[in-house]
Amino acid sequence: MASNPSDESELRSGRWFDPDSLRGFGHRSRLKGMGYDDQDYRGKPVVAILNTWSDLNTCHSHFPERVQEVKRGIWQMGGFPVEIPVMSLGEMMMKPTTMLYRNLLAMETEEALRCHPVDAAVLMGGCDKTVPAMIMGAISANLPAIFLPAGPMLKARWKDQTLGSGSDAWKYWDERRAGNLCDEAWGEIENCIARSAGTCMTMGTASTMSAIAESMGLTLPGASSVPAVISEHSRLAVATGRRAVELAQEKLCPSDLLTAESFDNAIVTSMAIGGSTNAIVHIIAMARRAGFDLTLERFDELSRTTPVLANIRPAGKFLMEDFFDAGGLCALLKQLGKHIQGNCRTVNGSTIAENIARAEVIDPDIIRSTEDPISPTGGTFVLRGNLSPSGCIIKPTAASPRLLEHTGPAVVFDTYAELKAKLNDPDSGINADSVLILRNAGPQGGPGFPEWGMLPIPDHLLKQGVRDLVRISDARMSGTSYGTCVLHVAPEAAVGGPLALVRNGDMIQLSIEQRRLNLLVDDQELAERRKSWSAPKPKYQRGYGAMFLKHVTQADAGCDFDFLHHGEDTPDPEIY
């Protein structure tokens, strides 16, 4: 079939395929070399499927099947699907931390969309950082885009117990260290805790960020909790592909959908699901890409008024499969009523209010009402005080009631290696009142802001029955973690934040009621200590790591690179 190079189209991809030029000829002839005729693609919306699959992303192992289903939807609606692999960021295997690479995937997403003949995109992600990374990139590229969440794993069973990813691994690991679990039982848990493809099926970062993507209007309604391996997930993939073609025709871009209210909805949703503490960093980063200068104050305000309604681990009892069966996110958003701004537009063309109008709560123990919440106020609190002038956070629903108002002596570790070496030293003096501190574990210090914030409890305390201590760090923690962990202390120690000045035995005061974190050492003494402080040597001297250290912002600013914030539009490439 011969091309008619003079065909004009309104599509962005037409700039590649329409011109009667040597370049146009090159683009068309090479697609023909791949076996495509004009009928396959000429004048059709080109939908890029950005796929974060890899053999080492354990959560996305169903993506090879799903990508075919997305393509089916795109063909059905007269689009032309093209799959573009992008960095997979599998949380379990990547070291030192996927957070080191979130911004790299965001850059890759943005540039992959901009440099190719693309009219719309399906973003296939799910495992933790893939969600914010792809959304950050899509916001900056500002081409029509829809997110397809990987979906959670099926829930796991061991004997008569239901096991949740992460949360139950930490729990039984502590029981094993306490001498309560034999090797054989531990082996059985290893065999059954990850039961299928999909993301962690607790309300970890993956489920939290997917719910947030839905609350921002970037997925089809109800998409965020569909389990990865049920037939409905396949049908969701096909429907997402279909809708992407319409998005290209409607030219509905992230900038048409995302408003300050969309980000309020993201915050309220993260609080109401008892979501991962990581959400705060990611929501700030996404908002700043969209031109909204979100600060921790907004999280503090909304956390004071938003009840926790999802009874999901680690804040509650159930797992994501139960949440889906109980009505999923649409039902939860409906329960939130006035807390959600229903007039926000979403990627299916309707408003949030329209999308949730028919949602129902099937199990009121799993998705609570505002009259019967898991907790009357938000899942994550913002704390301030002289130990964290730019703020830090805690998830009180995952903390121990006895420690919510606590003053105790600091035991300080400068590095994770030091913590590992000294934690179980019987002479460490660590007791149930101690406040464990890990510093130099933030965005610069880690580097890369690792998930080290749930510091382990020493063996001798586990054997005494102690399961929680106040723990403070400039690190993050996994969304599946729990405990009285104060996280994201900013400014971090590696840039000279007050955390760098703490010494063993200093008294630390934590008050959740007053949302305060104070180091009870006077200013004059701290000024003296500062004179002898010097910044640790940067770990990376070359390559991506060096770029990361030069440009990453602090936790309260979202840890994006300073040069990626919203600003002047980046021009589309010229085609000569």
Ligand code: FES
């Ligand atoms: Fe991928 Fe938890 S490891 S979502």
Ligand code: MG
């Ligand atoms: Mg995680």
